[in-house]
Amino acid sequence: MTDLRTTTSRDGTRLAYDVHGSGPALVYVTGATCFRRFWPIVQDSKAFAKAFTVYTYDRRGRGDSDDGLPWSVEREVDDIEAVIDAAGGTASVYGHSSGAVLALEASLRLPHKIAKTVLYDAAYVHDAAEKADYERLAQQVRELLAGGDDTAALKTFLRGIGMPGAFTALLPLVPGWRTMKALAPTIAYDLALTRDLPPLAKAQSVTVPTQVIVGQKSPPGLHVVARQLAGAIPHAELVELAGQGHLVSARRLLPVLCES
Template identity: 40%
Template sequence: METTTSADGTTLAFDRLGAGPPVVLLPGATCTRGVTAPLAAALAEHLTVLNLDRRGRGQSDDMGDPPPYDPRREVEDVAALVRAAGGSAAVYGHSSGAGVALRAAAADVGVTRLVLHDAPYSSPGGEQRARDWDAELHALLLAQRDGDAVAAFLRMVGTPAELVDGMRGSPHWPALEAVAPSLAYDSAAMGDHDGGLVPEELLPAVTVPTLVLVGGADHGFMVDVARQLADGLPDARLEQLVGAGHDAGPDVVVPALLPFLLG
């Protein structure tokens, strides 16, 4: 493990693996770098991989401002990782990590290539649910009801209520509660306060080559979102991992990533 410091003093923990052109990995909501470790190991056979614990998770802390959470803090985190990589790097974002990656590329912090994998923006018609989720999340976190915040997130993404109830009694639940405050950064990165729609205003600023990856086997709306992203970005191509779910493993993802990341 290595650490670096973001602009606001937050210590960021990451693993550096492999050799070759650098790529920063940004996992999705509730996920530490342990979740992206198998992907990092597979990519490290060809690339230098910096696998990050996003702020407020794992071994990274959070010295940022109190709520409402500002997505610019995570853009600064990406900038810190890019500096640690030598000043420029590709960035891969999965799920809400894709929202962070998109913002970082638009902010011109040294991103050379961008991968947006299963970016969970709202599709047209889903705006109100996203806005309601953001308000509910912040109310629960303000009341220090971290377990309820995680449960609300799981229900929002489609987990059946009875399964959520079962998870709350599992030995893995305390680890989910520990990262509950970081859900506010996921919500901020995805623009949930304003409906969570694709941020059309950011797309023209992303001038680097971009690969939009999408599965869609378990969240069909993401295919429409991926098409919207690919159509709106100046230099993007869309690749659908047909039959893949949101948790597609390295055996599915790496063959699509490597040709793009190696240029």
């Protein structure tokens, strides 16, 4: 593992990042409850590093990065820009889940710095009923966070988005649990990112080459979102990745990322 590297976002927030591999630059934007040295992210990065120079970073408030407040989508896009600049000024951007929401926002604002955008299981709500359910979940999580019960907030969020209860019960035994628990307050950021329907009108303005990918076994709502985004983004490629769910195999995803 490389020594700690940092870059600074537009508002002065210090961001920690790691670099793996060689080849074209790829910035990896992670989803909720992830940080750059969480074991699954490290394994993904090593797989992607067979074809890319992979830049994984701790989103603000996570891991070794600062939590510059107030939070906003715009500031998270500034963070992506800072990592792209650290990578030399241009890069492809791969976003997973809520990270895909940020990747799409970055492609709208930073088209001159992004060579290609890859959106995997972009985690917008897909209809009004899901939006209402999601808002109830968000309210529960916000109340738990406000009360200082980060463990309950984290477990409630993960169960609410479909993680089996047995798995969430075992989370305290997982390596990296202490760091994962410490970033519980950032769940509020991801809830804000994914609470709305996909911004199809804005997506029509994307000029960056885009792949919209959804796992064959991912929830039906994510398939709806993927089709909507691919239909709105000019010339986007829609890919259903056979045999994969929301927790995608980086080895299976890599050949798709390598497509021009």
